[in-house]
Amino acid sequence: MAVSAVPASISEEYYQISQAILESFPKYRLPLDLFIFKENIAQLVLYSKKDSRLTNEQVEEIRLLCAEGDLFVSRADHPIYSQHIVKQLDLVLVDKNLKEAEVADISLRALELRLNDFFDQPVRPVFELLHADVLVVTEYLWTDMHRLRLFVRRLHTGEYSLARHSLNCLSLGLWLLVSPKDEEMRRKSFDQAALALLLHDAGMAKVPPFITGKTAPLKPEEKEKIPQHTLAGYKIMHKLDQTDESMRQALLEHHERLDGSGYPQGVKSVSPFGRLVAVVDAFSAMIQKRAYAEAKDFTTAARELAEAKSRFDFAFSGKILAALASDSFGKSS
Numbered sequence: 499m500a501v502s503a504v505p506a507s508i509s510e511e512y513y514q515i516s517q518a519i520l521e522s523f524p525k526y527r528l529p530l531d532l533f534i535f536k537e538n539i540a541q542l543v544l545y546s547k548k549d550s551r552l553t554n555e556q557v558e559e560i561r562l563l564c565a566e567g568d569l570f571v572s573r574a575d576h577p578i579y580s581q582h583i584v585k586q587l588d589l590v591l592v593d594k595n596l597k598e599a600e601v602a603d604i605s606l607r608a609l610e611l612r613l614n615d616f617f618d619q620p621v622r623p624v625f626e627l628l629h630a631d632v633l634v635v636t637e638y639l640w641t642d643m644h645r646l647r648l649f650v651r652r653l654h655t656g657e658y659s660l661a662r663h664s665l666n667c668l669s670l671g672l673w674l675l676v677s678p679k680d681e682e683m684r685r686k687s688f689d690q691a692a693l694a695l696l697l698h699d700a701g702m703a704k705v706p707p708f709i710t711g712k713t714a715p716l717k718p719e720e721k722e723k724i725p726q727h728t729l730a731g732y733k734i735m736h737k738l739d740q741t742d743e744s745m746r747q748a749l750l751e752h753h754e755r756l757d758g759s760g761y762p763q764g765v766k767s768v769s770p771f772g773r774l775v776a777v778v779d780a781f782s783a784m785i786q787k788r789a790y791a792e793a794k795d796f797t798t799a800a801r802e803l804a805e806a807k808s809r810f811d812f813a814f815s816g817k818i819l820a821a822l823a824s825d826s827f828g829k830s831s
C-alpha cells in the first residue's frame with residue numbers, strides 16, 4: 499500500500515490516525531475534526547467537522563484514506579483524543595503517531611483511572627483491568643527503557659492522592675531498578691516489580707478516608723489503623739493470587755526501616771526490593787502536599803532521605819540525589 503510522504507511540519511501539528519484507533523471511535527459521528535492530506539498541494543484540508551453525521555460513502559472513504567495514511571486529527575484536539583484512548587490503552591502501543599511525551603501522559607492517566615477503580619473496589623474483575631493496563635505500559639517501557647525518564651519527569655507534586663502516590667512510586671521505582679539498565683533483569687520480574695510498586699499501598703483502600711485525610715493529630719485508636727494497611731494489602735493481593743516475592747516485599751516491607759524503627763515487624767533485615775520501595779514511598783510522600791505537611795521540593799526530600807542513612811538505603815536515596823544534581827530528571831527538565 500502506498501503511504502503518502504507527509505511533510506514533517508504537518509506531523510508537528512496533526513496526528514496521523516491509525517486504523518485501530520479510527521475503528522475504536524463511533525463510526526458515523528466522530529468527536530473530533532478530521533483532516534485529509536492532499537498530495538498535489540502537500541497540505542491538509544478539513545474533511546469533516548467534529549460530531550457531524552457521516553454518510554456510508556464517507557465512512558468507507560475515511561477507511562480507505564486511513565489505510566493510505568492520509569487521515570489526520572489536529573493535535574489541538576489532544577484532550578479529546580487522549581480521553582478516548584485512555585480507556586483503550588492497548589491502542590497506544592500500535593499507534594506510531596503519538597509522541598513519547600503524549601504516550602507517557604496517556605499511560606499515567608489511564609493507570610490513575612484504573613487504580614482509583616481498584617482502590618474503590620479491590621476485587622478480581624477490577625484488578626484484571628488494572629493488570630492488563632500495567633502490562634501495556636511495561637511492554638512499552640521494556641521496548642525502550644529511556645522512556646522511563648519521561649515518566650519520572652511527570653511525578654505528581656500537588657495534592658496527595660493514593661493513586662498519584664502509587665504512580666510516583668511506579669515511575670521512580672522502575673527508574674531506580676533499571677538505571678543503569680540491568681541486563682540480567684527478566685521481563686517477568688520487570689512486570690512483577692511494576693505491579694508491586696503500584697500496589698504497595700493496596701491496604702490503604704481499607705483505611706477510612708476520614709483518617710488518611712485528617713489534618714488534626716490522630717487519636718491513638720486512629721493511629722493504630724495506619725500500620726495495619728501493610729497486612730491488609732497483603733491479604734487483598736493474596737486473595738487475587740498475587741503472591742510473588744516482589745509483591746510480598748513491597749507490601750510488607752515498605753514501612754520497615756534499616757535500624758528496626760519501622761513497622762509492621764520492626765525488623766532490621768529488609769530485602770533489596772523492600773528497601774527500594776521504602777525509599778520511593780517516602781520520597782513520594784514528601785513531595786506531595788499532605789493534610790498534615792506541606793510538599794517538599796525534590797532536592798530537600800532526597801537530601802533528607804540520603805541523610806537518614808541509618809533508616810533508608812543510601813544506594814537508592816543517593817541515586818535520586820545524584821540524578822537531581824545532574825538534572826537527569828525533575829520538573830526543570
Ligand SMILES: [Fe+2]
Pocket residue numbers: 698699727752753779
Ligand atoms: Fe504504606
Ligand SMILES: [Fe+2]
Pocket residue numbers: 663698699779
Ligand atoms: Fe506508600
